[in-house]
Amino acid sequence: MQFEILDSPDFALLQLRMDTGDEVVAESGAMVAQDGQISVKTNVRGGLMGAAKRKLLGGESLFQNTFVAQADGQRLYLAAPSEGDMQSRDLGPGEEFFLTSGAYVAHIGKELQIDTKFGGVKGFFSGVGLFMLRIVGPGRVFYGSYGALHSVEIGAEGYVVDTGHIVGFTPGLSYKVRPFNGFKGLFFSGEGLVAEFQGEGTVFAQTRDAASLASFLHPFRPVQRGE
Amino acid sequence: MHFEVQYNPAHSLATAHLSPGESVRAEASAMVSMSPSLTVETNTGPQGRGGFFTKAKRGLLGGESFFQNVFRASGKAGHVCLAPRLCGSMVVHELSGQRDLLIQGSSYVAAPDSVDINTQFQGFKGFFSGESLFFLKASGTGPVLMNAFGAIEEMELNGEMVVDTGHLVAFESGINYEVTKAAAGWISSFLSGEGLVLRMSGRGKVFIQSRNPSEFGRTVGSLLPARRG
Numbered sequence: 001m002q003f004e005i006l007d008s009p010d011f012a013l014l015q016l017r018m019d020t021g022d023e024v025v026a027e028s029g030a031m032v033a034q035d036g037q038i039s040v041k042t043n044v045r046g047g048l049m050g051a052a053k054r055k056l057l058g059g060e061s062l063f064q065n066t067f068v069a070q071a072d073g074q075r076l077y078l079a080a081p082s083e084g085d086m087q088s089r090d091l092g093p094g095e096e097f098f099l100t101s102g103a104y105v106a107h108i109g110k111e112l113q114i115d116t117k118f119g120g121v122k123g124f125f126s127g128v129g130l131f132m133l134r135i136v137g138p139g140r141v142f143y144g145s146y147g148a149l150h151s152v153e154i155g156a157e158g159y160v161v162d163t164g165h166i167v168g169f170t171p172g173l174s175y176k177v178r179p180f181n182g183f184k185g186l187f188f189s190g191e192g193l194v195a196e197f198q199g200e201g202t203v204f205a206q207t208r209d210a211a212s213l214a215s216f217l218h219p220f221r222p223v224q225r226g227e
Numbered sequence: 228m229h230f231e232v233q234y235n236p237a238h239s240l241a242t243a244h245l246s247p248g249e250s251v252r253a254e255a256s257a258m259v260s261m262s263p264s265l266t267v268e269t270n271t272g273p274q275g276r277g278g279f280f281t282k283a284k285r286g287l288l289g290g291e292s293f294f295q296n297v298f299r300a301s302g303k304a305g306h307v308c309l310a311p312r313l314c315g316s317m318v319v320h321e322l323s324g325q326r327d328l329l330i331q332g333s334s335y336v337a338a339p340d341s342v343d344i345n346t347q348f349q350g351f352k353g354f355f356s357g358e359s360l361f362f363l364k365a366s367g368t369g370p371v372l373m374n375a376f377g378a379i380e381e382m383e384l385n386g387e388m389v390v391d392t393g394h395l396v397a398f399e400s401g402i403n404y405e406v407t408k409a410a411a412g413w414i415s416s417f418l419s420g421e422g423l424v425l426r427m428s429g430r431g432k433v434f435i436q437s438r439n440p441s442e443f444g445r446t447v448g449s450l451l452p453a454r455r456g
Contacts, residue, residue, distance in 0.1 A: 010237040147237075147240075147314070148237075148238040157264060159260065159263065160260060161259070162258060162260065165259045196263065203260075205259060205260055207240040207259065207310050208310060208312075213312060213313065215256075215312070216312045216313060216444065217447055220445055221448050221452065221453060221454045222448070223454060223455075224454060
């Protein structure tokens, strides 16, 4: 199977070329277009309970679609919901990668695991937007951002990232969530919290966040008068 | 202190690099990430200029947050990454101490202490169009970081020009300006959808943005469920 990320960085579109038997799993809603000889199975990954937990804790959708090519040279196009960039990461057996639940787009590799328990409880008390998925290889995972993907190498000093701007991070890092000590506006939950990273690794940040757009649009909503 | 702007035109990110002892003031919601060694204070401008009411006015009229955060590198160098709420570009204008810059309230992002951001300057008020016409006056020396909704165009004015107020980002002092209606009469001006325009003349720099935030807000906002008054 070959893949190419088109239209990066502002409107990334993932193009996959699949041969007979090739399989891609994607977040429901990610499919843009596909050739005719690709079958689609909607499945509840990790069993119903696992999926329900993921829905409740991870915020991502209950169902995922599995695309299987029935002929050679079939094209599949996938996209993330918001405008922005997409990247992929190839994970070796047992290798870990961490993504916020909304950043996951798709993966290749039948043995790749997506663990939603990680950070679930911690995330639950730290406000919206920091439900991390623990991805374990082997396989390749595709993830999208709202805006550009900005990577930062973290050294001994650590690093602070607004929770709404976190896309993912590499193993070797730990974080704790705390309120930002400056003023950031607390209009929508999740704003005003930062993650303090320690350890060595790379953090991927997105240059826009959905809560900020929502807070811009809020005053433009029609006003409900009376009952 | 210097600003580095990446990912223009659509999803810009600005990094303010601070040497030990330096600081930068940034619009409150702009912080994306930062070095943990920086200290953060919530402030209302250098030397706490202006009372709370002025800040409240700035927030309400300028479409800007009430507060600015001050990021200070005390012991060691550090950086803070900043981004606006909407998609678009960011640009840095260097003040040389000669001419001030008049910045539309919601276009201002950040500046170091060597730049004075005057919020007492009220700009234009009392218009019925609903467009917030509030300007900050940046003076002193050093860089000023601004954001645009959409792309940003830097123009050299030499003569006369008319700019829609919703598309205006900033212009240099010394340019003569008056706020007028777009069409001949108030009613046709209102119906034309252009609202208010700034009629400018003289010489100097003018920055405009290729999209109008209020137009976008109205387009999307009207499709959203009603909020409680």
